Amino acid sequence: MSLDVLTFGLNHHSAPVSVRERVSMPEQLLRPALDGLRSAFGARVQEATILSTCNRTEIYCAAQPEVAEHIPSWLADFNSLEANELRPHLYQYNKDLAVRHAFRVASGLDSMVLGEPQILGQMKTAVRAASDAGSLGTLLHQLFQKTFSVAKEVRTQTAIGAxxxxxxxxxxxxxxxxFGDLSKTRVLFIGAGEMIELCSTHFAAQKPSCMVVANRTRERAETLASQFDGKTMKLADLPERLADFDIVVSCTASSLPILGLGLVQKASKARRHMPMVMIDLAVPRDIEPEVSQLDDVYLYSVDDLGRYVQMASDSRQAAVVQAEAIIDSRVQNFMHWMDSRAVVPVIRNLNQGADAIVQAELDRARRLLAKGENADQVLEQFARSLTQKYLHAPMVALNRSQGEDRTALMDMLPRLFPYQDSSH
Incomplete structure (x- = not known):
């Protein structure tokens, strides 16, 4: 049975962060998830890739069409959720729509920050993880190579990222x-990954009075802090030192919040209710959402920032139209390649059958030549026998056909076996 490209997932458009964080998969969980998916469906899911970021968790499959109705339940089970909790937030794309979605995601058209480049690197990481897990076959490999090519074309030919x-x-x-001017503020970064590195660069440009990095691995914290002449601290010191900071930016891979309501409430009292800005860029979240109830704490989640960013993105719709046109054209090209793949087994079988006929006739001709038969006669017999065997099946089909089948065959045979009339 032929395979379809299928995509399942949820993102910042379809689900709030409170749902996204429950299905988010850190990189170390991708292989168990891919193994579990293929184990659950066997040969019905032959290839799979999982893309999981703070804004989306998506499964890309080369699979038999009938598995589509079951994969959402598998995703819920894998994340210990009830299917009815997840289904209202899930989207599904099949065939050309799945291909189009992949192209749009990689090009930054489906991102919270329109045109942002990070998603392309995240997709490449997901593809490497699938390759390492042995779940990336010919179809998805070709899809993602084309996806990366389309993303480059969109970014080169449009102003989508400007x-x-x-x-x-x-x-x-x-x-x-x-705070207005940030030059007198003290900033704490929790984590030392790519997003924190980006944030630290932007904050450093404002020349705050102090910048500190707290991370599980001290070495990574020191490497990052050295880039802006900052300091480091232990995560274990957060309860005692949180009150020292005006701005806290957190983005770790923790599966549970690391800053709870009680801890922040205590820090707020110690600050005598001076305002504190807390920015939680992690999914799952690093800061308990109940912190937003505190009067003097301004808590922003990744969704809050997304809404702010979207307001600044609306002016680039002309670039979006141009990008969509590029993507639509490339989707057609890819679907043509997929359609051509369907005839590959037929062509292979035709070639194998023809090779078998040729080999049998060659063996026969060689035996006759070895007996001393006339070479011209052997060659003539070889050619005639080969032609008869090639034409045997279509001639039998034509003789046995009737009505519309015969008419269709008579129309088709001249295209399959073109000949020139020797009288012209």
Whole structure:
């Protein structure tokens, strides 16, 4: 049975962060998830890739069409959720729509920050993980190579990424709403990954009075802090030192919140209710959402920043139209390649059958030549026998056909076996 490209997932358009964080898969969980998916469906899911970021969790499959109705339940089970909790937020794309979705995601058209480039790197990481897990076959490999090519074309030929307001820049601007000039603020970064590195660069440009990095691995914290002449601290010191900071930006891979309501409430009292901006870029979230109830704490989640960023993105719709046109054209090209793949087994069988006929006739001719038969006669017999065997099946089909079948065959045979009339 032929395979379809299928895509299942949820993103910042379809689900709030409170749902997304429950199905988010850190990189170390991708292989168990891919193994579990293929184990659950066997040969019905022959290839799979999982893309999981703070804004989306998506499964890309080369699979038999009938599995489509069952994969959402598998995703819920894998994440210990009830299917009815997840289904209202899930989307599904099949065939050309699945291909189009992949192209749009990689090009930044489906991102919270329109045109942002990070998603392309995240997709490449997901593809490498699938390749390492042995779940990336010919179809998905070709799909993602084409996806990366389309993304490059969109970014080169359109202004989709121009003047985009990044999440890091938005973090600075939201902090400025509360404090105005940031030169007297003290900033704490929790985590030392790519997003924190981006944020630290933006905040460093505002020359705050102090910048500190707290991370599980001290070495990574020191490497990042050295880039802006900052300091480091232990995560274990957060309860005692949180009150020292005006701005807290957190983005770790923790599966549970690391800053709870009680801890932040205590820090707020110690600050004598001076305002504190807390920016949580993690999914799952690093800061308990109940913290937003505190009067003097301004908590922003990744969704809050996304809404702010979207307001700044609306002016680039002309670039979006241009990008969509490029993507539509490339989807057609890819679907043509997929359609051509369907005839590959037929062509292979035709070639194998023809090779078998040729080999049998060659063996026969060689035996006759070895007996001393006349070479011209052997060659003539070889050619005639070969022609008869090639034509045997279509001639039998034509003789046995009737009515519309015979008419269709008579129309088709001249195209399959073209000949020139020797009288012309």
């Amino acid at each position: 003047q985009s307001v990044s999440m890091a820049a938005a973090s600075v601007r939201l902090a400025q709403r509360v």
